[in-house]
Amino acid sequence: MFNKDRWDEILEALNANKVRTALTAFGVFWGITILVLLLALTNGLRNGVTSDFGNFATNSMFMWSQRTSISYKGIPKGKRLQYKISDVEAIRAEIPELKYISPRNSLGGYQGANNVIRGTKTGAFQIYGDYPEFIKQKPMDILEGRFLSYSDINAKRKICVIGPDVVKGLYDKDEAVIGSYIKINGVNFKVVGTFKITNSQGDSEEEANTVFIPFTTFNQAFNYGDRVSWMAITAKDGFSITSIKERVFDIIKSRKNVHPDDDRAIGHFDRAEAFGRINGLFNILAIVGYFVGILILASGVIGINNIMLIVVKERTKEIGVRRALGATPWMIKGQILQESLILTILSGMLGVAFAAFVIWGMNSVLDSVGPVENFANPSVSMTVVVVALTILVLAGVLAGLIPANRATKMKPVDALRIE
Amino acid sequence: MIQIKDLHKSYHMGSNSLHVLKGINFNVKEGELVSIMGSSGSGKSTLLNILGMLDEADEGSYVLDGVPIKNLNEKVAAKYRNEFLGFIFQSFNLINYKSAVDNVALPMFYKGIARKERVEKARHYLEKVGLADWGHHLPSELSGGQKQRVAIARALASEPKVLLADEPTGALDTTTSYEVMDLIQGINDEGKTILVVTHEDDIAHMTKRIVNLKDGIIIDDSPVEQVRAKQYV
Numbered sequence: 001m002f003n004k005d006r007w008d009e010i011l012e013a014l015n016a017n018k019v020r021t022a023l024t025a026f027g028v029f030w031g032i033t034i035l036v037l038l039l040a041l042t043n044g045l046r047n048g049v050t051s052d053f054g055n056f057a058t059n060s061m062f063m064w065s066q067r068t069s070i071s072y073k074g075i076p077k078g079k080r081l082q083y084k085i086s087d088v089e090a091i092r093a094e095i096p097e098l099k100y101i102s103p104r105n106s107l108g109g110y111q112g113a114n115n116v117i118r119g120t121k122t123g124a125f126q127i128y129g130d131y132p133e134f135i136k137q138k139p140m141d142i143l144e145g146r147f148l149s150y151s152d153i154n155a156k157r158k159i160c161v162i163g164p165d166v167v168k169g170l171y172d173k174d175e176a177v178i179g180s181y182i183k184i185n186g187v188n189f190k191v192v193g194t195f196k197i198t199n200s201q202g203d204s205e206e207e208a209n210t211v212f213i214p215f216t217t218f219n220q221a222f223n224y225g226d227r228v229s230w231m232a233i234t235a236k237d238g239f240s241i242t243s244i245k246e247r248v249f250d251i252i253k254s255r256k257n258v259h260p261d262d263d264r265a266i267g268h269f270d271r272a273e274a275f276g277r278i279n280g281l282f283n284i285l286a287i288v289g290y291f292v293g294i295l296i297l298a299s300g301v302i303g304i305n306n307i308m309l310i311v312v313k314e315r316t317k318e319i320g321v322r323r324a325l326g327a328t329p330w331m332i333k334g335q336i337l338q339e340s341l342i343l344t345i346l347s348g349m350l351g352v353a354f355a356a357f358v359i360w361g362m363n364s365v366l367d368s369v370g371p372v373e374n375f376a377n378p379s380v381s382m383t384v385v386v387v388a389l390t391i392l393v394l395a396g397v398l399a400g401l402i403p404a405n406r407a408t409k410m411k412p413v414d415a416l417r418i419e
Numbered sequence: 420m421i422q423i424k425d426l427h428k429s430y431h432m433g434s435n436s437l438h439v440l441k442g443i444n445f446n447v448k449e450g451e452l453v454s455i456m457g458s459s460g461s462g463k464s465t466l467l468n469i470l471g472m473l474d475e476a477d478e479g480s481y482v483l484d485g486v487p488i489k490n491l492n493e494k495v496a497a498k499y500r501n502e503f504l505g506f507i508f509q510s511f512n513l514i515n516y517k518s519a520v521d522n523v524a525l526p527m528f529y530k531g532i533a534r535k536e537r538v539e540k541a542r543h544y545l546e547k548v549g550l551a552d553w554g555h556h557l558p559s560e561l562s563g564g565q566k567q568r569v570a571i572a573r574a575l576a577s578e579p580k581v582l583l584a585d586e587p588t589g590a591l592d593t594t595t596s597y598e599v600m601d602l603i604q605g606i607n608d609e610g611k612t613i614l615v616v617t618h619e620d621d622i623a624h625m626t627k628r629i630v631n632l633k634d635g636i637i638i639d640d641s642p643v644e645q646v647r648a649k650q651y652v
Binding site: 004005009012013015016317318320321322323324325326327328329330331408411412413416 | 468471473474493494497498500501502506508512514515516517521525526528529530534573577
């Protein structure tokens with residue numbers, strides 16, 4: 001279908017009126033440029049907002065204790081719940097769909113009193129008692145040494161893993177960090193690792209000021225007994241935490257003698273749900289992007305349709321001559337269709353290329369001025385480009401269909417008579 | 420080569436009907452050079468259009484080179500036009516954005532001949548009409564006579580059985596007309612069957628037979644002493 005002769009025929013015809021061809025092509029060029037740019041900007045917003053959201057495993061929730069709001073089994077309302085290690089084990093035993101259940105305790109906090117001492121240096125840092133799987137829920141880069149391990153948990157070793165700002169605050173430059181000791185609330189801990197959390201914009205300062213120690217060590221050293229302040233719970237792949245969480249609450253409610261309808265006794269933050277809501281918002285934005293882009297593209301396509309109608313009208317006589325020379329109606333139709341198709345696709349591909357260039361420009365500006373709030377890495381996937389090209393091909397055929405039919409509707413004898 | 424029997428054609432415009440051809444009977448043998456004459460409205464162009472399969476008769480039979488031309492769909496008609504016929508028009512009807520060679524090669528493109536062979540043949544025919552050096556020129560760069568020569572080369576390019584010329588000299592001055600007629604006579608001398616529609620007496624007398632049409636019927640059909648155009652060139 002697309003041999004060289006056809007190409008020559010089509011390019012000749014398109015070249016015959018260059019200015020008009022270029023102006024017509026511009027409509028589609030502009031439409032596809034805007035379509036791709038809109039989608040890229042949506043993507044940039046999505047990337048920006050979701051990276052503010054942190055990189056904690058999405059299919060997770062945090063669960064903490066609150067006061068009961070309904071009196072139950074003779075216990076007046078207003079009692080504060082206290083989670084225990086046994087609660088964690090009960091949940092783990094009863095709900096196999098959960099991947100990780102990390103009980104957590106913490107000391108200190110943002111702008112709290114100084115609680116860590118090393119020699120003459122002191123600092124106020126966030127101290128967490130954690131289990132080894134926590135690093136799977138919140139990905140972080142171990143820069144030196146290692147993270148917590150189960151032998152630390154079992155042996156209740158006094159070791160810790162510290163963040164970059166802790167290193168900055170307690171150590172001189174070039175000082176060896178691994179193997180040194182720091183004193184947390186009067187207890188000595190050996191530093192076995194340092195970490196950095198990447199791809200996190202919102203809480204980076206707090207996270208950099210963090211010290212992780214084994215959960216069991218934490219509870220023993222700081223007299224927490226078997227208490228658990230809150231849990232970070234992640235569901236297995238293929239299960240949604242949002243649908244599992246009620247079962248977790250039910251277990252807690254029955255173990256803690258909480259009224260089954262008392263939802264205020266258990267505080268939680270469902271990341272999957274929140275993430276889904278934000279994602280849904282951006283999906284809608286993407287749909288709006290597609291909608292607006294395709295509408296603009298449609299006006300470009302109508303332009304091509306229009307110009308092809310004019311071309312067919314102008315070339316009525318030429319078409320008559322071609323038919324007198326032996327062109328079948330399908331050859332004529334094919335040529336008109338292909339002209340429209342090629343015009344659409346060529347201008348569309350130029351549009352995609354131009355949009356890609358603009359996106360590249362945006363990215364290099366973003367790179368040079370540093371991160372911008374709620375906007376990062378505007379980009380389009382290959383899928384979008386393929387979708388755009390599919391739309392273009394369909395549009396090209398659609399734009400050519402009416403003119404192609406018009407071209408062969410007239411009898412050759414009438415077409416030849418036109419001056 | 421051409422057998423026409425009792426050919427009728429009417430045009431309908433609203434409630435009016437115009438009976439243009441009222442029973443035409445006529446035969447053309449291979450190698451003839453026939454002119455069809457008549458005043459405007461006599462039906463000569465309609466007859467040529469039917470012969471050229473650009474239009475269809477209402478009644479009667481038309482046999483071209485042993486093939487009955489009846490109830491053709493557009494695809495078959497296009498194929499027959501390509502194989503059997505070469506058209507020469509009054510207004511040349513060259514495609515203005517194609518060079519002379521490409522114009523001549525166009526019928527061969529529709530025939531499905533490969534590009535290289537097409538261009539070679541097109542050059543050959545351009546040489547035949549005396550325009551060997553003008554192959555890469557666009558129609559707008561050619562004079563009227565040259566354009567008609569390109570058109571003749573194009574008509575010859577598909578090696579048709581019959582050439583149909585509709586007022587081939589209508590847009591040309593006398594000298595150029597005679598040059599074109601000289602070319603047509605030369606092609607006829609080689610054995611090609613040619614039909615020329617004209618209303619000019621001198622042109623008609625350069626053919627070998629004159630068919631006179633009036634109000635849709637043939638009033639006269641007689642051989643003539645051919646005047647060679649060469650002597651005026």
